[in-house]
Amino acid sequence: MSYGIDTHGGHGTDLAQVEGDPFADPGLPHHTPRRTDIDARAANRAERQVAGLFGLSTILTIGFIVAFVSIDKEDTMYVVGLGTINSLNFALGVTLGGSLLCIGFGAIHWARKLMNAEEIVDYRHPMKSSPEDTADALELAKQGVADSALPRRKLIWTSLIGAMALFPLAPVIALRDLGPLPHKKLRGTLWDKPEHREIVHANDERRLKPSDFALGTMISAKPNDLESLEDLAKAAIVLIKINPQEIRSKELADRGYRGILAYSKICPHAGCPLGLYEDETHHMLCPCHQSTFDLADFGRVVFGPSARNLPTLAITVDDEGFLVAKGGFDEPVGPTFFERGDA
Numbered sequence: 001m002s003y004g005i006d007t008h009g010g011h012g013t014d015l016a017q018v019e020g021d022p023f024a025d026p027g028l029p030h031h032t033p034r035r036t037d038i039d040a041r042a043a044n045r046a047e048r049q050v051a052g053l054f055g056l057s058t059i060l061t062i063g064f065i066v067a068f069v070s071i072d073k074e075d076t077m078y079v080v081g082l083g084t085i086n087s088l089n090f091a092l093g094v095t096l097g098g099s100l101l102c103i104g105f106g107a108i109h110w111a112r113k114l115m116n117a118e119e120i121v122d123y124r125h126p127m128k129s130s131p132e133d134t135a136d137a138l139e140l141a142k143q144g145v146a147d148s149a150l151p152r153r154k155l156i157w158t159s160l161i162g163a164m165a166l167f168p169l170a171p172v173i174a175l176r177d178l179g180p181l182p183h184k185k186l187r188g189t190l191w192d193k194p195e196h197r198e199i200v201h202a203n204d205e206r207r208l209k210p211s212d213f214a215l216g217t218m219i220s221a222k223p224n225d226l227e228s229l230e231d232l233a234k235a236a237i238v239l240i241k242i243n244p245q246e247i248r249s250k251e252l253a254d255r256g257y258r259g260i261l262a263y264s265k266i267c268p269h270a271g272c273p274l275g276l277y278e279d280e281t282h283h284m285l286c287p288c289h290q291s292t293f294d295l296a297d298f299g300r301v302v303f304g305p306s307a308r309n310l311p312t313l314a315i316t317v318d319d320e321g322f323l324v325a326k327g328g329f330d331e332p333v334g335p336t337f338f339e340r341g342d343a
């Protein structure tokens, strides 16, 4: 049985007719109707199925509203595979999701079974304008130039060119506000200056002594006489006391004082302040992206996105027994800006 419905304006050539001529336009194959095109009962059944899905969507939406106003926010329920979950969240999710799914499935079923399914060809037309349209456009442009009086008003023409040529300079000059580049300024901190090497508590600014530390103690600190918040952002440190036997190298132990080690408080990944210290492992965790540093091993990165170890600050005690820095950090602090080549 053949259903050769020709909807192609004379292009519905049978494929068999063009065999032997590989360049001939084969047109579209004959249209094959769906069951719902030729069987009214199948079409009615499909219509009922689509209506059923839309109706189910309506019921689920009503269920959503009822759940929203009737279920207590604190109610919980047990769902196999999910455990104990909030009843309201579960009901809202199921009803709203189901409602959307039913609308989607109904629309797809409608399109596949009942909407017109005949193949059509939409030919691409030339994009170029006709010679008449091109001539009209040129004529209009010439008329516009004549109407603007530019050919006769040379002064306007010249001043307009000057204005248009200089205008881009304004945003270019505004770029200057992005500079100057920090270069070496970001490398140093207040600890580099001898007059700022006293280590004071970050909160009450009292000077710190080794006796302030028991094993496992961690204290946030800063240099004395901070000049600005920017200085604090670069010079903030954490001091921790580790059993000297557990410090992995003599070089690191020598940078500390009797097991007290000083590290930058600024995460080398993106600059978050560190403060989550686990004494058992000597690990310092960054709360932002979970970079983890081993403070018994030169602040080595043991986990996370930081590309660099935590900078250390060499410390000792002064004549009065207070902790002081010996100099600046062993590495630039903070994010790895300096690895980009220009600083």
Ligand code: FES
Residues within 6 Å of the ligand: 267, 268, 269, 270, 271, 272, 286, 287, 288, 289, 290, 291, 304, 305, 306
């Ligand atoms: S800022 Fe510390 S891990 Fe990203």
